Amino acid sequence: MKTIPGSYKPFSTPGRLIRLSPHLPLQPGIDTLRAIPHINYLKKFSRIQWDPSLLGLEDTNIGATPTLVAAPTWALNWLQDIHFTRSSVWDAPLHPLRPWTNKLASPPAGLKISDTFLQSGGFINAWQEEGAWHMIIGQVQADSATSVLTFAWLQNVLAGGKAWRRRELGIFPQSLQNSLPIIYLQLGDKNGALRLHSLGIPAPIILKKNAQLENIRPWITSTERPRQVLMSEVAALYWPSVGHSSGALVFDGTSSGLIWHASAGLPTAFLGLYPSALGAQIDKMQAHWATWLATHVPGLGANSDKLTELLLCLREAVINADKHGCQGRPGKRIMLGLQYARTGKTLQATVSDPGTGHDHNLRSPLAMQHQRMGRHLGLMLIHGLADRVRFLDNGATLQFHFRLSSSSK
Amino acid sequence: MITPILDTAQQTLTLKVDRDLLSSNSDEASLAFEAALHQSTPPEFFIIDLTACKMVDSVGLNLLFGVLHRSQELGAKPSIIIAKGPLERIFQVTQIGKIFDVKIQS
Numbered sequence: 001m002k003t004i005p006g007s008y009k010p011f012s013t014p015g016r017l018i019r020l021s022p023h024l025p026l027q028p029g030i031d032t033l034r035a036i037p038h039i040n041y042l043k044k045f046s047r048i049q050w051d052p053s054l055l056g057l058e059d060t061n062i063g064a065t066p067t068l069v070a071a072p073t074w075a076l077n078w079l080q081d082i083h084f085t086r087s088s089v090w091d092a093p094l095h096p097l098r099p100w101t102n103k104l105a106s107p108p109a110g111l112k113i114s115d116t117f118l119q120s121g122g123f124i125n126a127w128q129e130e131g132a133w134h135m136i137i138g139q140v141q142a143d144s145a146t147s148v149l150t151f152a153w154l155q156n157v158l159a160g161g162k163a164w165r166r167r168e169l170g171i172f173p174q175s176l177q178n179s180l181p182i183i184y185l186q187l188g189d190k191n192g193a194l195r196l197h198s199l200g201i202p203a204p205i206i207l208k209k210n211a212q213l214e215n216i217r218p219w220i221t222s223t224e225r226p227r228q229v230l231m232s233e234v235a236a237l238y239w240p241s242v243g244h245s246s247g248a249l250v251f252d253g254t255s256s257g258l259i260w261h262a263s264a265g266l267p268t269a270f271l272g273l274y275p276s277a278l279g280a281q282i283d284k285m286q287a288h289w290a291t292w293l294a295t296h297v298p299g300l301g302a303n304s305d306k307l308t309e310l311l312l313c314l315r316e317a318v319i320n321a322d323k324h325g326c327q328g329r330p331g332k333r334i335m336l337g338l339q340y341a342r343t344g345k346t347l348q349a350t351v352s353d354p355g356t357g358h359d360h361n362l363r364s365p366l367a368m369q370h371q372r373m374g375r376h377l378g379l380m381l382i383h384g385l386a387d388r389v390r391f392l393d394n395g396a397t398l399q400f401h402f403r404l405s406s407s408s409k
Numbered sequence: 410m411i412t413p414i415l416d417t418a419q420q421t422l423t424l425k426v427d428r429d430l431l432s433s434n435s436d437e438a439s440l441a442f443e444a445a446l447h448q449s450t451p452p453e454f455f456i457i458d459l460t461a462c463k464m465v466d467s468v469g470l471n472l473l474f475g476v477l478h479r480s481q482e483l484g485a486k487p488s489i490i491i492a493k494g495p496l497e498r499i500f501q502v503t504q505i506g507k508i509f510d511v512k513i514q515s
Contacts, residue, residue: 283431305498315466319467375471377470378466385498
């Protein structure tokens with residue numbers, strides 16, 4: 001048995017080729033297929049069954065163009081059912097893959113995928129292994145070079161074993177993390193647990209309740225009803241200090257992002273996950289923060305000066321994360337966490353972006369010159385208004401604290 | 410968003426801002442400021458009245474700097490009026506008072 005160069009292993013189950021995404025430019029014809037690097041090394045593996053109908057793409061009139069991935073047959077069949085029957089972007093009247101109708105496994109109950117997601121270039125790949133469903137859900141940007149890398153990576157994941165997949169997720173290229181929100185989730189291990197790992201997004205955005213799985217962002221599904229998130233899942237990913245709990249975070253979806261806040265009895269906390277390229281959404285987000293803060297944090301009255309200062313710091317931090325960490329482009333995520341500690345009466349705010357960070361020095365001569373001209377005052381505001389500020393993750397995460405007294409004005 | 414008030418006797422043009430100066434309305438504010446500045450002959454005194462504002466973010470501050478510098482170029486002596494409250498802290502932190510005249514309305 002041959003091995004893929006590097007740390008990859010071939011999959012044990014013979015697979016077939018399937019089209020997965022329309023974003024990889026490809027002209028019909030075998031020669032073009034052979035020119036794709038990742039196809040070349042896949043062809044070395046005798047266990048791969050090549051669908052003959054794909055080798056001659058002259059009959060394919062798909063508008064957008066295909067990429068090819070090897071995966072277990074049952075997963076491909078199910079995937080085909082989702083993509084090619086529900087996506088108006090990828091469906092072609094005489095698609096050569098349509099004859100695949102033998103489903104060997106059923107998708108997880110309750111999984112909904114919106115056409116909006118599929119039309120916007122999303123992809124979902126799923127497979128079942130040892131009683132557990134594995135899925136990779138992602139959304140690709142329009143850059144074709146990124147798409148090639150993305151799907152080369154994806155097929156390697158499918159080609160690997162279970163342990164390999166986890167290892168590969170850990171070394172997911174930063175360049176792709178920055179531009180490609182991907183969630184890998186495993187439903188139901190031997191203990192029936194739901195495990196989520198999100199790449200580029202340090203918090204879960206897939207919810208499970210009563211054995212039903214629902215993706216509640218509009219780019220996955222249009223459903224936006226409140227759902228519960230297991231506290232332990234969020235805690236494991238974001239708030240290690242919170243620990244496992246029998247309580248739950250209640251999802252409170254808004255049009256500007258995914259929001260969770262802790263239900264009664266748990267630490268007062270707020271987690272917001274926002275899509276990048278905020279635009280005027282920042283005002284809605286700020287209004288939402290204002291309501292939550294005034295409601296849940298003692299000492300922050302609805303019209304208090306302290307609340308205004310805090311909101312300004314949050315606004316500046318999130319705008320900076322969008323502008324610099326996400327380059328103002330859509331398809332990325334900004335995370336905001338608020339946690340109120342009753343002992344010490346301190347509010348901690350954490351804003352993370354998928355950028356590479358910075359080493360901005362407020363006191364450098366250039367920075368001070370800018371400040372005198374009224375430029376780049378955001379960080380200066382945060383440093384001046386908050387009680388404590390620090391940068392984590394090489395500057396990609398900003399954390400600041402406000403001390404609040406019961407008589408905060 | 411910006412209401413210009415010209416006092417010819419006092420040679421003063423006051424631009425009263427009726428809402429917070431933020432990134433989301435900075436384009437609108439910029440156009441309004443520019444129009445107001447060019448509406449009348451350059452005054453001796455130029456005042457930006459922010460007493461109705463509770464929050465000015467970094468984009469709004471940058472806009473203010475630009476407008477105030479512009480007024481100086483037109484030969485006016487600029488100043489800002491703010492109300493007691495959050496803007497005091499914001500201006501203190503960003504040291505605008507060291508560059509422009511800032512008055513606090515009692």
